[in-house]
Amino acid sequence: MARALTAVGVLLALLLGGALLLIGTSGDRQAIDPLLSERISLAAARADRLGRPLDFAAVAPFDWDRLLIIDPAAGPKTISDALGFSWPGEVAFQTGDLLVFAQGSGVARYADYRGEGGFDGVRRPVAVFDRAQARFRADGLILRPLSRASGRAR
Secondary structure (H helix, E strand, O other), X not given: OHHHHHHHHHHHHHHHHHHHHHHHHOOOOEEOOHHHHHHHHHHHHHHHHHOOOEEHHHXXXXXXXXXXXEOOOOXXXXXXXXXXXXXXXXXXXXXXOEEEEEEOOEEEEEEEOXXXXXXXXOOOOEEXXXXXXXXXXXXXXXXXXXXXXXXXXX
């Protein structure tokens, strides 16, 4: 019995140590926010159904000053160049465009668009919208910017 308890204790210690090692080596990498991804996709569908604009400032009520809409094929260098600093994120799996909410010289949060439609009328591979300009018209689940000044490349 004592050997079994010792073995279980050693196993738990190894598992905990491995978990701490993984956490410690991951650095400051961020991951896609799945709840934000779902909230955005649902808000787009609701905007389409109700014929109202999709306002990202309302859907993402945390601090951010610009929204980057990034093509799924864009690599980390393209994202870093658009942000103006090193991209801190990891994208292991995404279903649509990457939506990066930047605040100053950092990334507040990011999501992927999971709706059935997508973005049209935005620059590729990266479009940048100030918070006040991040409003879109949803038509058949296709999201188009309301402001012509939006979507400038950085």
